[in-house]
Amino acid sequence: MLIITRRPDQKVMIGDDVVVEVLEIVGNQVRLGVQAPQSIRVFREEIWLAVKEENRAAAQDAPQTLPAPAGAAG
Amino acid sequence: MLVSKAQDPKELLPPMATQSQFPSTRFETLEVTESAIIDFPAGLIGLPGRRWALVPAGGESPFRWLHSLEDADLALPVAAPWTFFPDFAVELSDADSELVGSDDPDAVEVLVTVRATTELSGFSANLRAPIVIFEGRGHQLINEAPDAPVRASLQLERLADRAA
Numbered sequence: 573m574l575i576i577t578r579r580p581d582q583k584v585m586i587g588d589d590v591v592v593e594v595l596e597i598v599g600n601q602v603r604l605g606v607q608a609p610q611s612i613r614v615f616r617e618e619i620w621l622a623v624k625e626e627n628r629a630a631a632q633d634a635p636q637t638l639p640a641p642a643g644a645a646g
Numbered sequence: 647m648l649v650s651k652a653q654d655p656k657e658l659l660p661p662m663a664t665q666s667q668f669p670s671t672r673f674e675t676l677e678v679t680e681s682a683i684i685d686f687p688a689g690l691i692g693l694p695g696r697r698w699a700l701v702p703a704g705g706e707s708p709f710r711w712l713h714s715l716e717d718a719d720l721a722l723p724v725a726a727p728w729t730f731f732p733d734f735a736v737e738l739s740d741a742d743s744e745l746v747g748s749d750d751p752d753a754v755e756v757l758v759t760v761r762a763t764t765e766l767s768g769f770s771a772n773l774r775a776p777i778v779i780f781e782g783r784g785h786q787l788i789n790e791a792p793d794a795p796v797r798a799s800l801q802l803e804r805l806a807d808r809a810a
Binding site: 614615616628633637640 | 720721761772
C-alpha cells in the first residue's frame with residue numbers, strides 16, 4: 573500500500589486519467605474530489621460492498637419460479 | 647485473444663438473427679429477441695459479464711428476469727420500482743446522468759433488482775442501486791436520493807390496490 577501525506581487542494585494522480593483531490597478537512601472528515609474517465613466507476617466502498625452483496629444474493633436466492641402476487645392475477 | 651474468442655459457440659451465432667438461443671439453467675430454452683438484449687458496459691456491480699437480456703417471468707407477473715447471456719447460471723429478478731414503491735425517486739450524479747445518455751425520464755427504463763424468496767412477503771428490492779436502460783445500454787447506478795435502502799420490503803398492498 574502506498575501511503576502519502578496530502579494537504580487541502582493537493583492532488584494524487586492514479587495513472588494518467590484519475591485525479592483525487594483533497595478538497596477540505598473538517599474534524600475527522602475529509603472531502604475528496606475524484607475525476608475519472610466514464611469507464612472507471614467511482615463508489616463509496618460501503619455502498620459498493622452492499623450492492624455487490626445484494627446483486628449476488630438476488631442471483632443466488634431466487635427460487636426456480638417466482639410466486640405470483642394475488643393482486644397481479646386479475 | 648481473437649483465436650479463443652472465435653471458438654466460443656456464442657460468437658458463431660448469426661449476427662442478424664432476430665431471435666437467438668442462449669444456455670440457461672433456469673429455463674429449458676432461453677430464446678431472446680434482439681430488442682431484449684442489453685449491453686452493460688460496466689457490468690452489474692460485483693457480477694461478471696456485460697451482456698444480459700430481459701426475460702418475462704410469465705403470466706401477469708410484475709417481475710422479469712435479468713438473465714446473463716454469458717453465464718447460464720446467472721439470473722436476477724427485477725421489477726419496475728413504481729409497481730411497489732409509488733414514492734420511489736432516482737437522483738443521479740451529473741456524471742451518471744451523462745453516462746446514461748438521456749435525462750428524459752420517459753425515454754429511459756428504470757428497474758430495481760429484487761431479492762426473492764419462496765414467499766412474496768419476504769421479497770425486497772434494492773432502491774439504492776437501480777438499473778437504468780437507454781437504447782439497449784444499461785447501467786447500474788447509485789441512487790443519491792436520501793431514502794433509498796439496499797433492501798426495501800416490497801409494498802404488496804400496492805398490487806392489491808391496482809387489482810381492486
